[in-house]
Amino acid sequence: MAELASQTVIVQEEDIFFFCPNCGKSMVIDVRAVGLAVDCPNCRFEVEVPAESQEAPPAGALVPPGTEGGDRSAELRKALEVAQNDMQRLSAHLFDVTKRRRYLEKLRAAHIRQMEQISAHMQSLHAAMEGITAVLREAAREEPADEG
Numbered sequence: 001m002a003e004l005a006s007q008t009v010i011v012q013e014e015d016i017f018f019f020c021p022n023c024g025k026s027m028v029i030d031v032r033a034v035g036l037a038v039d040c041p042n043c044r045f046e047v048e049v050p051a052e053s054q055e056a057p058p059a060g061a062l063v064p065p066g067t068e069g070g071d072r073s074a075e076l077r078k079a080l081e082v083a084q085n086d087m088q089r090l091s092a093h094l095f096d097v098t099k100r101r102r103y104l105e106k107l108r109a110a111h112i113r114q115m116e117q118i119s120a121h122m123q124s125l126h127a128a129m130e131g132i133t134a135v136l137r138e139a140a141r142e143e144p145a146d147e148g
């Protein structure tokens with residue numbers, strides 16, 4: 001198996017220009033290498049050097065970043081558009097959630113005030129209960145006979 005040399009190659013007329021069928025990486029090799037198996041420098045996939053130069057990466061190949069053609073940028077534009085729509089939808093949703101959160105915070109503050117009021121009333125009630133209990137205890141201790 002021959003290893004492909006450096007990244008900067010001067011392409012000769014008789015060189016074979018081809019693509020890795022696995023990852024789409026472009027490669028150039030001397031015409032004498034036709035039919036030989038070479039390792040893709042990008043993904044290490046074993047590629048047989050074709051008899052003729054190829055024009056485009058094979059269908060289904062993963063095109064490495066920075067080498068995409070026109071179709072790819074159209075795809076990216078479409079993806080960007082979808083992402084922007086998602087962003088708008090999420091922003092609107094965030095606005096709703098923020099509004100709802102503010103409402104719930106107000107509600108919670110009101111509940112806290114009510115709980116404080118209830119707590120104050122409970123304390124009065126507790127004090128009253130203690131007073132009543134004390135009176136009842138006193139009443140139970142007193143023997144009716146003592147009074148006569």
Ligand SMILES: [Zn+2]
Nearest residue numbers: 020023040043
């Ligand atoms: Zn590859």
